[in-house]
Structure formats: structure tokens, C-alpha cells
Amino acid sequence: MKIQLKQFDVLQSTNVTAVAFAKEGAPEGTVIVAERQEGGRGRMHRVWSSPKGGLWFTIILRPQIDPQFVAQVTLLAGVAVVRALRKLYATEEIMIKWPNDLLLNGKKVCGILSEMQLNENGSIDYAIVGIGVNVDLNPQAFPEDLRNTAASLNASFGKNYTCTAVLDNILQEFASLYRDWLKEGAQVILEPWKKLNCTLNRRVFVKDNDEVIFSGEVVAINEAGAIIVRNEEGESQSFDFGEISIRY
Numbered sequence: 001m002k003i004q005l006k007q008f009d010v011l012q013s014t015n016v017t018a019v020a021f022a023k024e025g026a027p028e029g030t031v032i033v034a035e036r037q038e039g040g041r042g043r044m045h046r047v048w049s050s051p052k053g054g055l056w057f058t059i060i061l062r063p064q065i066d067p068q069f070v071a072q073v074t075l076l077a078g079v080a081v082v083r084a085l086r087k088l089y090a091t092e093e094i095m096i097k098w099p100n101d102l103l104l105n106g107k108k109v110c111g112i113l114s115e116m117q118l119n120e121n122g123s124i125d126y127a128i129v130g131i132g133v134n135v136d137l138n139p140q141a142f143p144e145d146l147r148n149t150a151a152s153l154n155a156s157f158g159k160n161y162t163c164t165a166v167l168d169n170i171l172q173e174f175a176s177l178y179r180d181w182l183k184e185g186a187q188v189i190l191e192p193w194k195k196l197n198c199t200l201n202r203r204v205f206v207k208d209n210d211e212v213i214f215s216g217e218v219v220a221i222n223e224a225g226a227i228i229v230r231n232e233e234g235e236s237q238s239f240d241f242g243e244i245s246i247r248y
Contacts, residue, residue, distance in 0.1 A: 001061075001175050002027070002028075002029045003029050003031055003171055004031065006021070006031065007033045008032070008033065008034045009034070009035050010035060011032070011037055011056075012037065012039040014033065014034050014056050014058040015115065015128055015130040017034075017058070018059075018060050018128045019117075019128060021060060022060050022117070022126040022128060026060050027062075028060060028063075029059070029061075030060040031058070031060070032057060032058045033057040033167065035056075035163075036050055036051050036054070050132060051141070053135065053138070053152075053163075054132060054133060054136070054137055054163070055131075057130075057131055058128050058130040059077075059171075059174065060126060061073065061127045062125070062126050062127070063124060064123075064124070064182075065182075067122070067123070069225075070127055071225030071226075071240060072223070073127055073129055074100055074112055074114045074129070074225060075193050075221075075225050076174070076177055077129045077131060077174065078096040078100070078193065078196075079177060079192050079196060080178075081112070081131060081170055081173070081174075082095070082102060083177075083192075084169040084170040084174075085102070085110075085169075085170075087169065088161060088169050089157045089161075090157075093105055095197060095198035096193060096196050097197070097198055097199055097244075097246070098199040098218070098227050098244060100113060100114075104151050107148075107151035108134075108150045108151070109133065109134045109152070109153055109156075110133045111131075111132050112129065112130065112131050112132075114129045115127065116128075133153070134151065134153060135161065135162075135166050136152065136153075136154045136155075136160070136161070138155070139151065190223070193221070194221070199244065199246070200220070200221065202218055202247070203215070203216065203246070203247040204218055204247060205244065205245040205247065206229060206239050206244055207244065212245075214231065214239070215247075216229045216230045216235075216236075225240060226239055227239055227244075
């Protein structure tokens, strides 16, 4: 995958711009980067605060795989970003929380949002992976509702890495893992994901639109990227949607 950077001062959303580029035929490896976003969104269309000092980017992919496995791209991105950040900040405290968050001591430092578009034949036309990393944000400037749930990497570790340096490290990890995934399949993602996550073997509430729909212990993750949750009665259900709240 050849990386081609497209850099902008400000965008509504790097994902929105990436979709436009993808529809115009932008090749795999095109990366849309913005210094800040004015309309960044996370899961459930929640506003994602995206000021200058954070790393906001989206990668365009065109994987020739069965569409049912495209959710693995989100897992792949999580593994790649964790590996890059752990190396850069010399820490093992950054963990993956299913489905799309990276946490540092329980506080969010990164979010991932993937989308896919099929062509008229039912094959994947493109997939995009949007990634937002709190690199050099001032924690005191976080919106009040985020101060207890989000963290900034440089502030947390006393570093002064630029967003460009962090992006370079993430893209190197991503490109390498993506190449291996296309050749070897799910296990090159699932095995490291299991070692880097904070979700497996934890008791969770599964939520859909903020409503709890199931609770129990996360006992597995399957090749489609869904978690398997078993409740106290021994009933198991798989979830490839929604979000979880970890029970402490």
C-alpha cells in the first residue's frame, strides 16, 4: 500500500472528505489529514471534539475480501495504533476497548470509525478508517463533560511529539499489518488484539443507543469482529453493533 497524504488546515470531517475522494477513484493508501475538524463525529453520530493539537486523519482502503469480514479493519486499526503509541510513548498502559476506543488508564485517547461502500456486484468498492488521536491537547481545555473520560498523550507522558511524528509511526504500523492481513487473514489481527484489549474476560453492559440490552462476561471475539457475551444464566449472544460499559 503506497501512502499518499492529502493535508488540510480544517475540514468538516476527514471521513466525509475521504468518502468524496474514494468516490472519485482515489487509490488505496490515500490519507486525508486535517489540523482540526469542525464536524467530527464518532459512533452514534456523537460529536467528536477535534481542535488543533489532535491528530485527525482517514485512510482509504480497497481490500478485495468478503464484505462480511470488513469489520476486521477496525480491529486492525486498533492494533496498529496501540503498537505505534506504545512504542513511541514507551508504555504498556494503552489498551483497546471494543469496538473502537483506545484507553489510557481508563481514559479515551483515540477513537476509530470505519465505513464501507459496496459496488453494484456486492463487492467492496472502498472502506475508510477514520482515526482521531489526542496527541497534544491541553486537558484543561477539554469540554467539561470530557475531562473525566479523556486524556492527552503528551500531557500524560510529559512528551512533546508532533502530530506528524505520531502519524508517521501509526501509518508504518498500519501499512505493515494491513499487508500481512491481506496475505494471511484474520489471525494476524485477532491474536494481537486479544493481548492488547481490556474487554475480554470483563463483565460488561452492552448498550444500543444508550439503552442496556444485555449484560454478562465477554468470553470471545469472532472473525467478524463481534464479541460473544455470556450472562449469569449461561446464555450467550454475539454483538457486532452497539457499545459496552465495563463493570468495575
